[in-house]
Amino acid sequence: NAGVTQTPKFQVLKTGQSMTLQCAQDMNHEYMSWYxxxxxxxxxxxxxxxxxxxxDQGEVPNGYNVSRSTTEDFPLRLLSAxxxxxxxxxxxxxPRTGPYEQYFGPGTRLTVT
Amino acid sequence: GENVEQHxxxxxxxxxxxxxxxxxxxxxxxxxxxxxxQELGKGPQLIIDIRSNxxxxxxxxxxxxxxxxAKHFSLHITETQPEDSAVYFxxxxxxGGGNKLTFGTGTQLKVEL
Numbered sequence: 296n297a298g299v300t301q302t303p304k305f306q307v308l309k310t311g312q313s314m315t316l317q318c319a320q321d322m323n324h325e326y327m328s329w330y331x332x333x334x335x336x337x338x339x340x341x342x343x344x345x346x347x348x349x350x351d352q353g354e355v356p357n358g359y360n361v362s363r364s365t366t367e368d369f370p371l372r373l374l375s376a377x378x379x380x381x382x383x384x385x386x387x388x389x390p391r392t393g394p395y396e397q398y399f400g401p402g403t404r405l406t407v408t
Numbered sequence: 409g410e411n412v413e414q415h416x417x418x419x420x421x422x423x424x425x426x427x428x429x430x431x432x433x434x435x436x437x438x439x440x441x442x443x444x445x446q447e448l449g450k451g452p453q454l455i456i457d458i459r460s461n462x463x464x465x466x467x468x469x470x471x472x473x474x475x476x477x478a479k480h481f482s483l484h485i486t487e488t489q490p491e492d493s494a495v496y497f498x499x500x501x502x503x504g505g506g507n508k509l510t511f512g513t514g515t516q517l518k519v520e521l
Contacts, residue, residue, distance in 0.1 A: 299451075328509070337414075337497060337511035338452070345507060353508060354409070385451050394501055394509035395440055399451030 296321050299400035301386050307406045308376040316371040316403050318386030326389040327369040328353070328397070329361065331382040338385065344369055345392065376407045410435040410502035414512030421488050422520055429515045431498035432480040440501040441474060441481045442509075445494045452497060456483070488519045 302317045320327065328343040330353075340353030344363040358380060360372040369388075373380060383404050387397040411434040421427050433441075439460040444452035458465045458472045458481065465472050469488075474481040485492055498512040 326507075330511075335417075335513060337412075337513045339511070340508055343507060351507065354510070387451075393440075393506050396442070396454060396457065397509070399444075399453065401451050 301400040318369045320388040324388035328387050329371045330385045381407045410510040412512040418516045420518045427485045429483045433500040435502040438500040438502045444497045447494045493519045
């Protein structure tokens with residue numbers, strides 16, 4: 296198993312541009328989630344999904360959209376990038392029905408200028 | 409929502425000594441408390457977790473204790489080694505559906521030779 300994969304590893308955007316961060320898992324996990332990590336603030340939940348077709352907001356959802364059309368994929372879309380969205384983004388998945396025993400991807404470092 | 413506080417933010421120990429990291433949580437309905445280790449440039453990795461019906465759990469050199477009355481839990485690492493150097497995060501799954509994981513702000517552990 297490849298586990299949780301994320302692409303790209305690095306990305307630079309200009310303010311106002313849009314992009315999609317990709318996340319995929321090959322473990323048939325139902326629960327998937329997106330976090331952002333900023334210095335001194337730990338990881339904060341952006342959006343999560345408990346299964347295909349079901350998504351919900353986390354702690355910091357503004358400026359981000361998600362969809363879950365398949366069990367394997369959970370892309371995160373930045374609609375109009377802002378400098379405040381400069382961060383490291385992690386995707387995670389869980390073999391349980393909630394955020395238990397989560398496996399994290401390697402992350403995407405995003406810079407918005 | 410849930411609030412998790414973590415202390416200390418940095419911890420330096422000599423190789424072979426023990427290290428203790430402490431966290432408090434706010435939601436008395438929280439029922440799951442994982443600890444993650446994050447090495448530089450990588451995603452967090454689950455190292456141990458505990459559920460609210462258990463007071464202590466051990467796995468070789470690491471242990472976690474939970475005090476539900478006081479709403480705090482701690483990570484104990486014994487016989488520390490240089491490879492234990494990393495950032496450690498505590499987290500909690502709160503009530504209200506149990507689908508959201510809230511992280512502490514992290515502890516940078518340095519094990520010195």
